Amino acid sequence: MRAFAALLRKEVFSLFVSPYIYLLLGTWFLLNGLFFSFILGYPAVEQDLTLFPQFLFGSGLLVWLLLPAFPPLLTLKLFAEEQRTGTLEPLLSAPIRDVAIVAAKYCAAWLFFFTFWIGVLLLFLLLEFHQAPLDWARVGGGFLGAISASSLFLATGLWASSWGGNLILAAGGGACINFLLLFLPVLFENSPGRVGALAKSLHIPNMLDRAFAVGLFDSYALLFFPIMTLLFLWLTWVRLVSRRWVP
């Protein structure tokens, strides 16, 4: 546990002192600010502000473009950079369990990505400051859904980062998996039979748009993201420890 805490501190520190990460954060805030201003000027939202969380968290570009693309950019350095610079082997041979390494790197990325969402929360506080009558259950639901989805996408990014020392492969692979997770269910949701049913049960935008962002908390959606996150963390761990399985 002490090793985990030390590694977590180190990873968080390395993220928080990286100018590259702040450039990423600034870009995220800029794009979200643009979407925010655009959606706020949308006539339907002017008529009914309750639609705002759905437009931002449910069906907007935040979900379809930023959410899948940014987490892998944050996680790409976590394993791929270590492999590229040759510091992964010493880390793996250090007296710390592999699961703690994966958990520490994931938690560091998650903690830092939380600051990404704090910036978006500031936009809602800005609305509140201007006396906008917000339905906070919907806003809170939207945030919970978006944070859950970003937790999953960070895990896929971490897995992609563990593939090798190529940073482009790590970022591109992670983003690719995230876009597949988003788009594949959409492509097959109207298919007949089990394919359609499976696509509907894996449909992330629907979970965000028709549950979280309307203030509706569904036990399945609440469990879906942690379970999928654990799957990708498991795959990362498997990739990491597989080096030791063969003499």
Next chain:
Amino acid sequence: MAHMGTPCVTKVGTMNSRARLSLLLCLASFAGVLLTGLLLAFFAQPSHRVRWDLSNHSTQTLSERTTRALTALPAESRLTGFFFQEEEHLLRNGAAVYPQAFSRLRTLLEDARIQTGSNLTVLQLDETTDMIQVEAEAVRLQREPGEILFLESKGKIQRLSFPDLFVTTDPTADGQPARIRQEQVDTSLGNAATLLIQEHFPHIWIIQDPTVPLSRDLFPFLEGQGFSPQTVQSLPSHQEGDLLLIPGQWKPFLPSLAAEVSQWVADGHPTWISLGFNAPPGVISWWNEVLLPQGFAFLDGLVCEPISTSTGSAAVGTPDCGRLEIRPQSLSAQHPATRFLTSRSRSYLFAGVRPLDFRGGSNDYTRAPLVRTRTNAWVENPEHPDFQPSGHEAKGVQNLAMAANRWNPNGNAPGRLIAIGTTLLFQQDHFPFSKDFLAATFRWLAKGKEGDVGLVPLHSIPFRPSRKEKVRMANIAILGIPGFTFLFALVIFFRRRR
């Protein structure tokens, strides 16, 4: 040989290691995926799923009644939604009608899909769907423009068009957009499902006076509520849950029918009796005798209220004083039959009403007024009408509808009865405005769970900041927060260089 053999051994060894590694990787990954799939399949089952609606007005899930009706549909039933913005007047002046409506429909259809499990296939078609599929579905269902939802089961189809689901206002010439005032998606969907599965539903035996014309929409409405209405001349053998409805009476029953009705009420079977202000005295006195144990009676006279005018003054002296605008606050907020209606922001129209009041009654029954007037009401003497409160007329709050329930500490006792002092609720002009009142009260009579029925107000929150506020918010969102972050990145960059 040695130098030839060594590479060969190394090569074979490397391949074996890689094969083993790959196999182990695949097995471990497959185990993870399999376990994840099993867990998700388990938690996706409707019986293992819980939904908490924390939105402001808690209307993002279907009512128990609608869910039950949809779940009762046979397997391979289909619910198809066409989400296309087709009516031009609902788009004018930047109206939010379609985004609001489709947001509601998508959420509720998703709820229907989740709650009904594999019984019901839910298909949502919109601009993002393959247009060939949309066209094929439209042709198959013979869809007309404006039709939104199609519920199919065993070859039978129920169609719901936009006005069936939403009540909207039109855009105005001065630039006001169309708005959704109320919606009835849940009720309409529940009615459609009920009509499709209808086989053995409680009967409503209607003793109809030929001189009291009923709305032609009454029977389809009652069928949609899950009843089987039937006009009768004498009471047939009945089953648990059957209701008796007397939507007005102009002449006394024949002795045999009177005995049957009297026995029906005495036995505690659910009864709805409706007598207007001009019902004959003989009929009134007969009913008051029958209703003695329940503890209330029909009184004489016509209930009137001053008419509110646009100038704020209250007009009296015209027969229109007998048309009562019943506001939600005038309905009982305690009684289960009307509790849900009090939260609605809509009024009801009761016209030609005879007052009711408590009278006698046995301890076997609890009784409560369901609908009351305002304090400025009075009871007009119909024989000398001047439509003004006169000295000898009763004034103040009047009871317009009352309910009795046989007392039983264990609950589930038969003996529910509703008496109401007007017959116009069932007639053509007034019926459309009484539907949700009738639905709620009939379901209470039938001992169903009183759920959310009928029209539900859709709460919009307009937010129109001034131009200056918009610019300030945009500046902070686009320049302020990102600019500060970029600046911070620069500071860190230069500090790290040093």
